[in-house]
Amino acid sequence: MLTLIAKRAVLGVFTLWLVSVLVFAGTEILPGDVAGAILGQSATPESLARLRAELGLDVPALQRYAEWLTGFVQGDMGRSMASGQPVADLLWPRFWNTMALAAYAGAIAVPLAVGLGITAAALRGGIFDRVSNVAALAFVSLPEYFLGLLLVLWLSVKTGWLPSLADTYDGMGLAAWFRATTLPMLVLVMVTTAQILRMTRTTVLGVMDQPYVETAFLKGLRNGRVVLRHATPNAAAPIVNVVSFNIAYLITGVVLVEAVFNYNGLGRFMVDAVSRRDLPLVQAAAMIFGGVYVFLNMVADIAAIALNPRLRHPRGKEA
Amino acid sequence: MTALTTRAASVPLTGWIGMALIALNLFLFLFGPMLAPYGQEEIVGVPFDVPQPGHPLGFDQNGRDMLSRLLYGARTSIGISLAAVCLSFAIGVPLGILAAIRGGWMDLVLSRLVDTVMSIPVLISALVVLQALGSSLPVLIVTIACLDSTRVFRLARLVAQGINVMEYAEVARLRGEGLIWMIRREILPNVMPPLVAEFGMRFCFTFLFVAGLSFLGLGVQPPFADWGGMVRDNQQGILYGLYAPLFPAAAIALVTIGVNLTVDWMLSGRTTVQGDNR
Numbered sequence: 001m002l003t004l005i006a007k008r009a010v011l012g013v014f015t016l017w018l019v020s021v022l023v024f025a026g027t028e029i030l031p032g033d034v035a036g037a038i039l040g041q042s043a044t045p046e047s048l049a050r051l052r053a054e055l056g057l058d059v060p061a062l063q064r065y066a067e068w069l070t071g072f073v074q075g076d077m078g079r080s081m082a083s084g085q086p087v088a089d090l091l092w093p094r095f096w097n098t099m100a101l102a103a104y105a106g107a108i109a110v111p112l113a114v115g116l117g118i119t120a121a122a123l124r125g126g127i128f129d130r131v132s133n134v135a136a137l138a139f140v141s142l143p144e145y146f147l148g149l150l151l152v153l154w155l156s157v158k159t160g161w162l163p164s165l166a167d168t169y170d171g172m173g174l175a176a177w178f179r180a181t182t183l184p185m186l187v188l189v190m191v192t193t194a195q196i197l198r199m200t201r202t203t204v205l206g207v208m209d210q211p212y213v214e215t216a217f218l219k220g221l222r223n224g225r226v227v228l229r230h231a232t233p234n235a236a237a238p239i240v241n242v243v244s245f246n247i248a249y250l251i252t253g254v255v256l257v258e259a260v261f262n263y264n265g266l267g268r269f270m271v272d273a274v275s276r277r278d279l280p281l282v283q284a285a286a287m288i289f290g291g292v293y294v295f296l297n298m299v300a301d302i303a304a305i306a307l308n309p310r311l312r313h314p315r316g317k318e319a
Numbered sequence: 320m321t322a323l324t325t326r327a328a329s330v331p332l333t334g335w336i337g338m339a340l341i342a343l344n345l346f347l348f349l350f351g352p353m354l355a356p357y358g359q360e361e362i363v364g365v366p367f368d369v370p371q372p373g374h375p376l377g378f379d380q381n382g383r384d385m386l387s388r389l390l391y392g393a394r395t396s397i398g399i400s401l402a403a404v405c406l407s408f409a410i411g412v413p414l415g416i417l418a419a420i421r422g423g424w425m426d427l428v429l430s431r432l433v434d435t436v437m438s439i440p441v442l443i444s445a446l447v448v449l450q451a452l453g454s455s456l457p458v459l460i461v462t463i464a465c466l467d468s469t470r471v472f473r474l475a476r477l478v479a480q481g482i483n484v485m486e487y488a489e490v491a492r493l494r495g496e497g498l499i500w501m502i503r504r505e506i507l508p509n510v511m512p513p514l515v516a517e518f519g520m521r522f523c524f525t526f527l528f529v530a531g532l533s534f535l536g537l538g539v540q541p542p543f544a545d546w547g548g549m550v551r552d553n554q555q556g557i558l559y560g561l562y563a564p565l566f567p568a569a570a571i572a573l574v575t576i577g578v579n580l581t582v583d584w585m586l587s588g589r590t591t592v593q594g595d596n597r
Contacts, residue, residue, distance in 0.1 A: 018435045026447040134333070137583060141575040143527055145534055145550055146568035149557050157560045164558055248440065255442060256531050260554075270443075271535045274450045282450045289443045297438070 005302050012298035019290040020072070024065050027283050072287065078280035087284045091269065095288060097168065098258070098265035101181055102250045105188035109250075110243055113193040117200025117239075122227040124205065132197060139194035144253060148187045148260035155183065166261040184261045191253060192246045199242040200235075207231045237304040244300030248293050334584035340577025347393035348401075355387035359544040367556050367563060376566050380552050385566055388544040392567065395545040396533075397574070399460055400526040406464035407525075408518065411471025416506050418472070419479035420498065430476070433469040441466050445532065454537050463525055474517050478510045519582040523575050530571045546571050 071078065077087035120129045139147070156164035166180050207213065208231050216226045255267030262268070266285060273281035356373075357363050362382045363374075370377040376385035418426040436444065448462045482488055488505050496504075532538030533547030541548070549567035556563035 015435070015438050019439055022435060022439060022444075023447060026444070027451055137579055138576065141523075141579045142572045143530060143534075143568060143575070145531075145554075146565070146572050149550070149554070149564055149568060152557050153560065153562075153565070157558060251440070256534065259535055270446060271537065274446045274537055277450055277453075279450070282447060286439075286443050286447050290439045293440050293443075294438055 001305060004305050008298060008301050008305070012294055015294050016291060019294060020069055020287060021065075023283055023286045023290065024068060027279055027286075068283070072284075077284040080281055081278045082276055087280050090281070091266070091284055091288065094264060094266045094269045097263070098251070098254055098267060101166075101184060101188070101258075101263065101265060102247070102254055104178075104181060105185045105192065106247055106250055108185070109189040109192040110196065110247075112189070113196035113246075114200050114239060114243070116193070117197040118204055118227065118232055120197065120201045121204035121208065121231075122223060124208075129201075133201075136194040136197045139190050140198065142191075144187055144191060144256040145260045147190055148183070148257060151183050151186055152260075164261075166258075166263040168264060181263070184257045184263055187257050187260070188250060188253060192250055195249065196242055196246050199246075200239055203235045203238045203242065204231055206238075207235045210234075237307040240303045240307060241300050244296045244303075248296045251289065251292050251296075331584060333580045337577045337580025337582075337584060340573055341581060344393065344397060344574050344577065347390065348397040351390035351393035355384075355390040357384040357387040359383070359388050359391040360542055361387070367553075367559070367561055369561075377561075377563060379549065379563060380556065385563065388549060389546070389566060389570055392544040392546045392549060393570070395539055395543050396526070396530060396547065396571070399456065399539065399545075400522060400529050403460045403463040403467065403529070404518065404522045404525050406460065407467040407471050407521065408514070410464065411468035412475045412510075412514065413502075414468075415472040415475025415477075416479040416502055416510070419476045419483055420501060420506070426476075429472065433472050436466065436469050437473075441528065442531070445528075446537070449532075449537050454532075454540055456539070456543075459529070459532070459538060463528060467521060467525060471514075471517065471521065475510060475514065478513050479506050482506055482509045516582055516585055519578050519585075523578040523582070526574055526578075527571070 068078070075088060077091065079086055080090060083090075116132060120132045123129050152164045155162050162183050163180055164183070166184050168177060168180055172180075204227070208227070213226060213230055216230045221230075254265060255271065257263070258265045258267040259271065266288065270282065270285035270289070273285060352359075360383070363384050364378040364382045366378060366380050366382045368374075368378040368382070374384050374386065376389065379385050379388060414429060418429050444466055445462055449458070452458045452462075483506065488501070491501060491505050529538055530545075530547030530550075533545050534551045536548075536551060539545040539548055546567040550564045550571075553561075553564035553567070557565070
């Protein structure tokens with residue numbers, strides 16, 4: 001099993017490298033002209049050439065890639081084109097803001113959703129199952145900003161309970177932080193809970209159709225016991241996958257939510273950088289998002305290996 | 320015919336609601352701009368004015384008629400997503416089936432490439448491309464189609480692989496049928512049902528995605544009215560307790576709810592029947 005995990009980790013690092021190639025290729029080899037975009041109408045051939053040299057765009061792409069990657073690995077992400085500040089200084093505080101929001105939402109959504117999903121599967125076809133199914137479908141279908149705007153209207157504008165914008169700043173108290181981020185957290189919780197609930201239910205139901213579950217029922221065991229002791233442990237690995245898939249979604253779904261609530265996170269940061277076409281910022285933000293995504297997928301796979309008894313105790317070669 | 324009528328009778332209420340919503344939106348997509356009482360750029364009132372006779376949904380942040388803009392937006396929002404999904408299927412399905420039948424290095428290269436692209440969140444990849452190329456309708460459609468075709472490729476390849484090892488496919492190959500015959504007569508008819516369901520889900524995803532990009536200000540650019548952009552433009556209104564941004568947001572939600580309900584019914588119908596027969 002350890003070799004399997006080690007293999008998966010190596011694959012993760014390799015994927016990360018591929019991501020860096022794609023990000024670099026996407027930003028620098030596509031036929032967009034950064035210098036032209038910056039200068040706009042006032043571009044002359046001379047000023048374009050000067051700016052390209054200044055930005056280091058006259059160096060061959062492969063060499064630029066090597067320099068960019070070595071810098072990145074050492075924590076040097078270059079400087080913003082717009083402000084000239086080091087990208088790392090701008091990026092990390094926002095990264096932690098986004099992580100804090102995602103963690104806040106995830107800590108509530110994951111246990112809630114898995115619990116509700118297993119309950120819905122146990123009570124298949126009952127009122128609870130149907131209601132939770134329809135509600136989940138509705139929440140999955142609604143765009144984040146629709147939910148966000150509704151919450152702002154009801155919980156902020158009409159009642160004044162919570163602030164409509166998620167203003168956070170350095171040194172604000174913990175209570176104030178929770179108060180400011182509750183609305184965006186609620187939106188994220190609604191959307192991810194719905195997703196995880198639906199997928200958990202399907203996964204557990206898939207296990208419920210297995211012969212050994214039928215045997216357990218025929219032994220005369222009660223429904224709740226079969227679900228909790230026979231079905232759920234075998235559904236654990238797929239559920240872990242579902243959860244990590246949705247946490248990965250949380251990380252990007254956060255982009256839209258941050259825009260709704262004007263939260264100072266990595267998503268809004270990246271969107272601003274894209275609209276200003278600030279190349280180093282976009283590259284760095286894309287790498288961080290991609291890295292988190294790859295990392296979460298890797299953790300999920302490793303957890304699935306660790307949770308799968310057949311992989312934990314391999315029988316000879318075939319495992 | 321009897322099969323069709325029993326099928327129609329067994330459609331649950333949610334299925335009917337879903338199909339009605341899809342029909343309504345298709346109608347708006349085809350005829351929306353013709354029904355609009357005012358132009359999409361025409362300023363006919365006071366910014367953020369409340370609904371009144373002749374303007375049932377009130378005015379937007381520039382004093383344009385909200386209903387007219389919604390009707391114009393239907394064509395842009397639905398049209399772009401439809402174009403992108405059709406293009407992504409046109410890329411993904413043939414390549415997926417080809418990779419499944421041919422196998423070998425072609426399958427290997429395509430699958431690895433798809434895996435790599437899929438290891439980055441779609442939104443992030445799209446932002447990277449839009450940063451490089453700027454946002455215009457063709458760039459938007461082609462980018463989304465290419466990114467989305469990876470998912471289509473995966474499904475098409477998986478389903479086609481399953482069919483390619485069936486006895487009837489084997490028989491056809493032994494008969495000496497060529498590649499074109501294999502794809503058209505053996506594989507395609509059998510991959511259609513899962514692909515149709517996937518088309519609905521991909522459309523839903525793409526539609527939300529385009530609207531999301533527009534909401535971020537990186538999708539459809541003015542002067543075109545589109546629902547995501549309208550939410551963004553009118554967002555400030557919510558702080559004054561106005562419903563203005565909720566109208567386009569609700570329009571987006573109705574489309575996705577419609578498609579989701581329909582797909583859910585199509586898929587769940589299939590699984591329960593199989594479960595009951597067991």
